[in-house]
Amino acid sequence: MNKTSIIVVTYNNLSYTKKCLQSIKRYTEANTYEIIVVDNNSEDGTYNWLKKQKNIRLILNNQNYGYPYACNQGIKIANKNNDILLLNNDIIVTKNWLINLKRCLYSSKMIGAVGSVSNHQENQQGVTFTYDNFSTMQKIATKNNISNPLMWEEKVFLIGYCLLIKRECLNKVGLLDVNYSPGYVDDNDYSIKIALSGYKQYLCHDSFIHHYLGTEFRKDLDSFYKLLNKNREYFWQKWHFKTDNFDILDTYSYPFLSKDKNVLIIGCNIGVSALRIKYLFQANVYGVEEDKAKRKIAKHFLKVYSRLDKVNKKFDYILIGRKLEDVLYPLKYLEELKKYLSYNGKIIGEIENINSINNIDNLLNNNWYFNHFKKNYFTINDLEKLASLANYKDIKIYSWYKTLNDYEKSVIDKLKVIYNTNYEYVSYSFLLRRN
Numbered sequence: 001m002n003k004t005s006i007i008v009v010t011y012n013n014l015s016y017t018k019k020c021l022q023s024i025k026r027y028t029e030a031n032t033y034e035i036i037v038v039d040n041n042s043e044d045g046t047y048n049w050l051k052k053q054k055n056i057r058l059i060l061n062n063q064n065y066g067y068p069y070a071c072n073q074g075i076k077i078a079n080k081n082n083d084i085l086l087l088n089n090d091i092i093v094t095k096n097w098l099i100n101l102k103r104c105l106y107s108s109k110m111i112g113a114v115g116s117v118s119n120h121q122e123n124q125q126g127v128t129f130t131y132d133n134f135s136t137m138q139k140i141a142t143k144n145n146i147s148n149p150l151m152w153e154e155k156v157f158l159i160g161y162c163l164l165i166k167r168e169c170l171n172k173v174g175l176l177d178v179n180y181s182p183g184y185v186d187d188n189d190y191s192i193k194i195a196l197s198g199y200k201q202y203l204c205h206d207s208f209i210h211h212y213l214g215t216e217f218r219k220d221l222d223s224f225y226k227l228l229n230k231n232r233e234y235f236w237q238k239w240h241f242k243t244d245n246f247d248i249l250d251t252y253s254y255p256f257l258s259k260d261k262n263v264l265i266i267g268c269n270i271g272v273s274a275l276r277i278k279y280l281f282q283a284n285v286y287g288v289e290e291d292k293a294k295r296k297i298a299k300h301f302l303k304v305y306s307r308l309d310k311v312n313k314k315f316d317y318i319l320i321g322r323k324l325e326d327v328l329y330p331l332k333y334l335e336e337l338k339k340y341l342s343y344n345g346k347i348i349g350e351i352e353n354i355n356s357i358n359n360i361d362n363l364l365n366n367n368w369y370f371n372h373f374k375k376n377y378f379t380i381n382d383l384e385k386l387a388s389l390a391n392y393k394d395i396k397i398y399s400w401y402k403t404l405n406d407y408e409k410s411v412i413d414k415l416k417v418i419y420n421t422n423y424e425y426v427s428y429s430f431l432l433r434r435n
Helices: 014-027 046-051 067-077 097-105 134-144 167-173 186-196 221-239 251-256 272-281 292-298 330-340 357-364 380-389 406-419
Strands: 004-010 033-039 057-060 083-088 111-117 152-155 162-165 200-208 262-266 284-288 303-305 315-321 341-351 392-399 428-434
Touching: 004 014, 004 067, 014 033, 014 046, 014 083, 033 046, 033 067, 046 057, 057 067, 083 097, 083 167, 097 111, 097 162, 097 200, 111 167, 111 186, 134 200, 152 272, 162 167, 162 186, 167 186, 186 200, 186 221, 186 292, 262 272, 272 284, 315 330, 330 341, 330 380, 357 406, 380 392
Parallel strands: 004 033, 004 083, 033 057, 111 200, 262 284, 262 315, 284 303, 315 341
Antiparallel strands: 083 162, 111 162, 152 200, 341 428, 392 428
């Protein structure tokens, strides 16, 4: 294994930086790494503190060049044989964090980058355990951080708070795109470039680190969201799909799935949900994606068809997302799907309830919004009739409820007086079983 150049970019938040560097030195095997700190003209004493530190390589900028630019500065001065690890300065690392990342990274020539899990769920990179203090956190991390290939999850994207990149992958993919400066979405962009270069990326659930999520970006939320939207727009112009809409399946699907099955995702987007299902259920996952730009990415992770009529297999599960809201003939579509179901195969989809209190209230107040303009609207009765006409059996409709405010409760009480009926108030997902 190569040694590792750990690149930490700083801009203020000195207390975080101190804890980060201290944890690296305490919990990382000696002589396996170098630390490179790039400071973007901090104004809180970070500059003077860093100058006094030993055993780090230091770049002190005279202005804030942003995160991608500073990372590139660190990469350029790193040992040319070293792998590169981009680490936020608001991270506290734990025992075996780096060696477990390296074991995954070098388990296959096809793996180009790996990342750690943290206490935050962004991009589904979080953990289920919690802790009240760092002493407890380190004890839990020690038990968690036992190298285990079954805990390595292939991902489309890895969030850049802790991203270890193999040197040969870095040499092929190149540096971060500085057009995302001062930061955000640059890690999504880099992940796409890694995939298009033929490398895989893995999230290592056996490498846990603590993330404060306390960057300067988030202190001014108005500016933060303006920056985020600007960079998302640049990403769309570059790749022709949106970063805030790449995971089209919510976890509503997961409770109904079983392990070791064949799964087809209609509208698989770029493969985010497919890889999640593959990891959680050891499933064989396929996709249908009509959008050429999305399909170009997804094909690096799974078998993808451009249209449903191109599919030549049968599946235990077909996940259709909210497709029934958009197809021209819902009944015909459900009948067509049966051809691709194995015996006792199931269809799982999510449907917005047109009879929800939100929609009723809008109509009663003479309001309707453009984002409601869909081809098809459904109630529970509609779904039951539709499934029956398509000759499905064992129809199950699962309801997700919202907490009602006092006004919504009053509207519902008045409606009950008129119609003497109960209402379901939020979206439904439904499961249909083949005859």
